[in-house]
Amino acid sequence: MVEQLEKAIDFQPVAEVKHLDFYYSGFHAIKNVNFDIPEKKVTALIGPSGCGKTTLLRCFNRMHDLYPGNRYQGGILVNGVNILAKEVDPIEVRMRISMVFQKPNPFPKSIFENVAYGLRIRGENSRTVLDEKVEDALKSAALWEEAKDRLNQSAYDLSGGQQQRLCIARALVTEPEIVLFDEPTSALDPIATNSIEELMSGLKQKVTILIVTHSMQQAARFSDYTAFMYMGELIEFDKTETIFSQPAQKRTQDYLSGRIG
Amino acid sequence: MTQQVFSSVSTKKLSPKLIRNLKEKAIEIVLFIAASTSVATTLAIMFILLEECWFFFQEVSIFKFLTDTEWTPLFANPRYGILPLLSGTIVTSAIALFVAIPCGTIAAIYLSEFADSKLREIVKPFLELLAAIPTVVYGYFALLFVTPFLQKIFPELPGFNMLSAGLVMGLMITPFVSSLSEDAMRAVPALLREGSTAMGATKLQTALRVVFPSAISGISSSYILGASRAVGETMIVAVAAGLQPNLTLNPFSQGATITAFIVQVSLGDVARGTIEYQTIFAAGLTLVLMTLVLNIIGYYLAKRFREIY
Amino acid sequence: MQNLVEIRRNIKQRQLFNNIFALVGLFIILVAILILLxxxxxxxxxxxxxxxxxFFSNFPSRRAExxxxxSAWIGTTLVMLVTAVAAVPVGVASGIYLEEYAKKNWLADLIEINVTNLAGVPSIIYGLLALGLFVYDWSLGESVLTAGLTLALLILPxxxxxxxxxxxxxxNSLREAAYAMGATKWQVVQDHLLPYSFGSILTGVIIGLSxxxxxxxxxITxxxxxxxxxxxxxxIKSEFPFISFEWLxxxxxxxPIQMFNWVSRPQADFQVNAAAAGAVLIFMTLGMNAVAIYLRYQLRKGIKW
Known part of the structure; x- marks a missing residue:
């Protein structure tokens, strides 16, 4: 089924955000945002808390559909298709664009079953296929060496950093085009943070990464592009070096120098 | 750029999306039907009770039903006054609440404000077990243990009496009152307690002057729940209070409650369509209306004293 | 500093009341537990x-000894079987619907208020419902099936x-994790919510059945x-199709009915039987509750999320 969709849709790993507005009931959380997500690069979303960066990220896999009262306007075009359109099935979107959350949230199942879950709900039950893909995903998430001898143990026996890498493996196993990261290291200690960051820089050869981070150092360290958001608006989007060395906007400058946020 | 929509691609094939959505919808409908069972139960209860009462009140006038002081539907010369059954229900429930409300409240205050968590962890399961004992067992206890004991103090007490039934019913209801009241008191924020303690209040003063009033909404609904349990309790009174309808408020005499009467009639063989059959539904409707009134009072008390922390 | 003396006396008095109350509270709880024992x-x-x-292998008899x-314990077992088979799927499905599917509207509110109210309806009223509906309207008779369904309605809340x-x-983070993988609502329920809540639901079912x-x-009604x-x-039958539903x-x-019957007889001999039946009944219900309480304790310890 995965292959079928892939061939049929011919999903190019690039997304264009066009005139995107988003409302929580009456609250206008995202205001006319426009930018393109480059292919196989790391794009960071930064900004003070409450600026709408996580809200924007969650538009990409239609997570807002889960709760009543949310409304999108405008679009996110993926291969020319507006994935926010009513006719587009949010479940298909989530099958192509996966997500890693702020706090590690493995399922209370075995390590193996956590990673295999995405394949299982796509109807994949062949043990050889599952074994092979789970191994690949755990390798991509740099967890294979630590986990290979305890695949049947509970995911909760892993440390926090390992759990987050497990969640990354879970997000990678279905070979998505885009992986969304929502402050993936905010609940981790510096050593675990470091290993996750290394992992993410390595991943961009394979997938497009969109990451929300509250740490400017993190954005500067390994993202290729950075988008700065403030009060629901996209203030500036550019190459990361440009944003951090010579931002075009005053508000970006103020944020980077610690005057707002 | 092709204006190609995800789903339009899959509809060309056997549309896995369509099948999936149909399956999801079907599951939702099945779950909804299950959830509707409870509403159907309520409607069915009201329908069955009203239907039989309709027939009953064609034979017996409502005025007679509410004012006649004799309840003798099984006699040759039947009379249908609900008052003796009401008095039995009210006396036994009042005794039960007289035991359960003070004991339940004190136990709840103790568990919530005084006991350390270790003691609470041990005691609460025991109280739960007390609430889990079948009521017919409590009935045995009232008839063969409490009544003989009371007869030592009051030698003139008959073998069946409302006092013993009411006391044992109170014991049965105490855990309900204490557990719900304790939940309400533990929900009071610690800040309020600290405020009182910082003024130099003792634990008891804090409990009575700060925690209890703040939790009054939950506590009062625990009382109401206790009362509606007492009114609806059947086996203790059927076993220990006798089955003789008796218009009296004297707890030392025997008497029948609404529930005990229903049991008494059901033990015999009554065919549908007879007036005997209809009497138990009339009694049942009275019982439902009593619990309904209690629930409405409870609802207003909860609303009146809604906690705003 | 005579003021200080007064304050001290005041504190002493208040502490006395405090301690008396604590003793009374402890006393009441101990008495309750003692009575249980x-x-x-x-x-x-x-x-x-x-x-x-x-006692377990004899039918009731005119002679107490x-x-x-x-017939009572086999009857109880069969009735409980029907109750569990009816109440568990319907109750769990209702719970899932109300928690995961129902939109916040008047219909959901109605069902919710209704469940709360049903929990407060006296049990004998369920008996009247069953008498009118199951026994007569549906012609199920005074049977195991009727009793099982009646008790199922009773424990549904x-x-x-x-x-x-x-x-x-x-x-919620676990739900989101599953949805983010592309799971449908039912997949989230089936693969995650039901397995993770299995223990707690089982506890509730045991308490309901007890x-x-x-x-x-x-x-009786x-x-x-x-x-x-x-x-x-x-x-179970020896010839095809091997299973029979005649027992329903x-x-x-x-x-409890057997016990009630014995309690209400005047002869002291039968009251011994009543006590024995009561002992078996207490053993059954307390046993089930103890299992449920233990299960809940273990579950609380085991939760890591």
Whole structure:
């Protein structure tokens, strides 16, 4: 089924955000945002808390559909298709664009079953296929060496950093085009943070990464592009070096120098 | 750029999306039907009770039903006054609440404000077990243990009496009152307690002057729940209070409650369509209306004293 | 500093009240627990002369020392089977619907208020419902099936409420993780919410069934017999199709009714039987509750999310 969709849709790993507005009931959380997500690069979303960066990220896999009262306007075009359109099935979107959350949230199942879950709900039950893909995903998430001898143990026996890498493996196993990261290291200690960051820089050869981070150092360290958001608006989007060395906007400058946020 | 929509691609094939959505919808409908069972139960209860009462009140006038002081539907010369059954229900429930409300409240205050968590962890399961004992067992206890004991103090007490039934019913209801009241008191924020303690209040003063009033909404609904349990309790009174309808408020005499009467009639063989059959539904409707009134009072008390922390 | 003396006296007095109250509270709780123990003990002591193998393998009899609870405990087992089969799927499904599917509208509110109110309806009213609806309107008769369905309706609110609480306790981050993988709502329920809440739901089901086992009033109302000297048809047959559902239509008696019957006889001999039946009943319900309490304790310890 995965292959079928892939061939049929011919999903190019690039997304264009066009005139995107988003409302929580009456609250206008995202205001006319426009930018393109480059292919196989790391794009960071930064900004003070409450600026709408996580809200924007969650538009990409239609997570807002889960709760009543949310409304999108405008679009996110993926291969020319507006994935926010009513006719587009949010479940298909989530099958192509996966997500890693702020706090590690493995399922209370075995390590193996956590990673295999995405394949299982796509109807994949062949043990050889599952074994092979789970191994690949755990390798991509740099967890294979630590986990290979305890695949049947509970995911909760892993440390926090390992759990987050497990969640990354879970997000990678279905070979998505885009992986969304929502402050993936905010609940981790510096050593675990470091290993996750290394992992993410390595991943961009394979997938497009969109990451929300509250740490400017993190954005500067390994993202290729950075988008700065403030009060629901996209203030500036550019190459990361440009944003951090010579931002075009005053508000970006103020944020980077610690005057707002 | 092709204006190609995800789903339009899959509809060309056997549309896995369509099948999936149909399956999801079907599951939702099945779950909804299950959830509707409870509403159907309520409607069915009201329908069955009203239907039989309709027939009953064609034979017996409502005025007679509410004012006649004799309840003798099984006699040759039947009379249908609900008052003796009401008095039995009210006396036994009042005794039960007289035991359960003070004991339940004190136990709840103790568990919530005084006991350390270790003691609470041990005691609460025991109280739960007390609430889990079948009521017919409590009935045995009232008839063969409490009544003989009371007869030592009051030698003139008959073998069946409302006092013993009411006391044992109170014991049965105490855990309900204490557990719900304790939940309400533990929900009071610690800040309020600290405020009182910082003024130099003792634990008891804090409990009575700060925690209890703040939790009054939950506590009062625990009382109401206790009362509606007492009114609806059947086996203790059927076993220990006798089955003789008796218009009296004297707890030392025997008497029948609404529930005990229903049991008494059901033990015999009554065919549908007879007036005997209809009497138990009339009694049942009275019982439902009593619990309904209690629930409405409870609802207003909860609303009146809604906690705003 | 005479003021200080006054303050000290005041504190002493207040502390005294405080301590007296604590003693009273502890006393009440201890008395309640003591009564529980005394009651249980008393039942077992009174019933001891009858608590032997014959008591479990004999039918009721006119002679107290020969009377047993065979038809009662088999009746209770069969009725509980029907109750569980009916109440668990419907209750769990309702809980899932109300917690995960229902939109916040008047219909959901109505169902919710209704479940709360049903929990407060006296059990004997369920008996009247069953008498009118199951026994007569649906012609199910005074049978195992009728009793099982009646008790199922009675414990439905318990199952619904525990299911809802168990599902609500699962953190939202796990739901989001599953949805983000492309799971449908039912896949989230089936693969995650149900397995993770299984233990808590099981606890609620056990508590509900233990309540149903002891229920007497509604079963009397639908006309359970108090004297039954035969067993329902066996559910397993030696010839094809090997399974029979005839037992569902059989007249029956259950443990609490057997006990009630013996309690209400004037002869002291039968009261020994009543005590023995009471001891078995207490053993059943307390046993089930102890299992549930233990299970809940273990679950609380095991939760890591």
């Amino acid at each position: 005394a009651l249980t003990l008393r039942m077992f002591i009174d019933g001891a002369p009858r608590l032997n193998w014959g 020969n009377a047993g609870i065979l 318990v199952v619904i409420v525990t299911t809802r609480e168990a599902i609500r306790a699962i953190p 309540r149903a086992i002891g229920e007497t009033a509604p079963v 639908i006309g359970a017999l108090t004297f039954i000297a035969f067993l329902p048809d066996s559910p 239509k059989a007249p029956f008696t259950v443990m």
